[in-house]
Amino acid sequence: MAVVTPRGAYVDVEDEDESGVTLSAGLGHVRAERGNIGVEVKGPNYGTRVVSSAEGDEFFAKAELASYSVTAGKVKTEAKLPSASAAAMYSEKGAEIFARAELASVSASAGPLKAKLGLSADTGVGVRDGSVEAKVLGTGITLGRTIGFSVGGSGFEFNLW
Structure with a gap:
């Protein structure tokens, strides 16, 4: 059975256990x-x-022109047009502060590998x-459980476990 969920113009507000x-x-x-x-x-x-x-x-804000994704099991492909986001987070899992701006991208992931x-x-x-992750203008490195690098927004990641 196939499930198709179309939405025209929409606004969603979700209250998550009164915590956010x-x-x-x-x-x-x-x-x-x-x-x-x-x-x-x-x-x-x-x-x-x-x-x-x-x-x-946690605080997160995002705007994007369009995105497309196809998933088949553990394989996923994605394409994005211009987008921008900002996030600040502190929790038991860690902390981060990022500003993201992307002109366009295509990506693919299969199991632990993402390009x-x-x-x-x-x-x-x-x-x-x-x-631990650090990036400046799309160029950076990730070390630890995930190993990765990027240059100008292109790169790869590999999850070790």
């Missing part, structure tokens, strides 16, 4: 699934999330899930 609120708005969003295969297309959208709880605090070809100006530092 997620707000998202957009002009188009379609997701289709059948078994372990899924296709998702998003039009212009905006989202923000604010959470404060005993586990930590990306794009142009971005991501800048920030973070420690989370057993890894």
Whole structure:
């Protein structure tokens, strides 16, 4: 059985156990699934999330022109048009502060490996899930549980466990 979820213009507000609120708005969003295969297309959208709880605090804001993804089991491909986001997070899992701006990208992941070809100006530092990450204008390195590097927004990641 296939599941198709189309949405025209929408606004969603979610209250997550009274610890935070997620707000998202957009002009188009379609997701289709059948078994372990899924296709998702998003039009212009905006989202923000604010959470404060005993586990930590988080702020996230994002705007994107469009994104497309196809998933088949553990293999995922994705394409993005211009997007920008900002995030600050502190929790038991780590801490990070990032500003991300991307002109365009395509990426693919299969199991522990992820590769990306794009142009971005991501800048920030973070420690989370057993890894340390630092980037300046899309160029940086990730060391720890995840090993990776990027130059100008293109690069790869490998999750060790």
